[in-house]
Amino acid sequence: xxxxxxxxxxxxxxxxxxxxxxxxxxxxxxxxxxxxxxxxxxxxxxxxxxxxxxxxxxxxxxxxxxxxxxxxxxxxxxxxxxxxxxxxxxxxxxxxxxxxxxxxxxxxxxxxxxxxxxxxxxxxxxxxxxxxxxxxxxxxxxxxxxxxxxxxxxxxxxxxxxxxxxxxxxxxxxxxxxxxxxxxxxxxxxxxxxxxxxxxxxxxxxxxxxxxxxxxxxxxxxxxxxxxxxxxxxxxxxxxxxxxxxxxxxxxxxxxxxxxxxxxxxxxxxxxxx
Numbered sequence: 001x002x003x004x005x006x007x008x009x010x011x012x013x014x015x016x017x018x019x020x021x022x023x024x025x026x027x028x029x030x031x032x033x034x035x036x037x038x039x040x041x042x043x044x045x046x047x048x049x050x051x052x053x054x055x056x057x058x059x060x061x062x063x064x065x066x067x068x069x070x071x072x073x074x075x076x077x078x079x080x081x082x083x084x085x086x087x088x089x090x091x092x093x094x095x096x097x098x099x100x101x102x103x104x105x106x107x108x109x110x111x112x113x114x115x116x117x118x119x120x121x122x123x124x125x126x127x128x129x130x131x132x133x134x135x136x137x138x139x140x141x142x143x144x145x146x147x148x149x150x151x152x153x154x155x156x157x158x159x160x161x162x163x164x165x166x167x168x169x170x171x172x173x174x175x176x177x178x179x180x181x182x183x184x185x186x187x188x189x190x191x192x193x194x195x196x197x198x199x200x201x202x203x204x205x206x207x208x209x210x211x212x213x214x215x216x217x218x219x220x221x222x223x224x225x226x227x228x229x230x231x232x233x234x235x236x237x238x239x240x241x242x243x244x245x246x247x248x249x250x251x252x253x254x255x256x257x258x259x260x261x262x263x264x265x266x267x268x269x270x271x272x273x274x
Contacts, residue, residue: 005020170208175201176199176245215268217264217266217268
């Protein structure tokens with residue numbers, strides 16, 4: 001056949017019969033069906049015609065055209081490796097296409113992994129923040145919590161033992177009032193005043209003892225002197241100040257004030273929490 005050509009494997013020297021159409025299918029790239037070597041079939045084209053005899057004794061060159069001692073195989077010998085039935089390209093056949101859902105770029109997988117790590121970290125940070133805020137709220141309102149839920153006092157007391165705080169009755173100044181008060185000069189001691197008052201807790205829970213502020217005024221109702229009195233100064237030495245004023249309870253105040261260095265015509269008495 002005039003269109004038949006021959007190409008030779010550069011590795012095992014096997015010769016294959018091919019056609020131009022077969023070489024053109026993959027740009028001339030083929031694989032040897034004998035030793036599986038990939039090579040350019042166009043570059044390795046040879047002629048199997050015997051060289052002209054010139055009567056001399058020239059040595060036979062194995063690389064010269066027409067290797068008479070090399071096995072000649074048909075191109076069909078490559079069919080076992082390449083089902084197209086001809087000399088084929090050195091590159092392997094394309095892999096079957098997978099569905100888009102089954103194919104995921106490596107960069108997308110890494111991004112999704114980083115996103116999962118970030119989301120997990122944010123979730124843990126949010127939980128830690130909620131716990132921290134809850135702890136701060138419990139610490140700040142511990143007195144009110146104990147007043148409303150007395151069963152929580154042991155737990156909060158343990159917490160305060162670690163944090164170095166105290167569980168005290170709550171401070172609710174709006175539930176406290178001065179029922180009556182009086183300031184009189186002590187007739188037995190010149191310059192000595194006697195303050196009497198009654199403090200009332202209108203709440204249904206115990207409240208912390210407040211501070212008292214006593215202001216002495218002159219005839220024009222201007223403050224001459226002001227003094228703040230702590231619970232320990234007016235409640236008496238036997239009073240359990242830490243337990244607070246009992247619910248719906250009253251506290252009687254009797255206190256002597258040295259006013260010998262001042263001249264006063266009246267007074268004012270206030271309750272406050274420092």
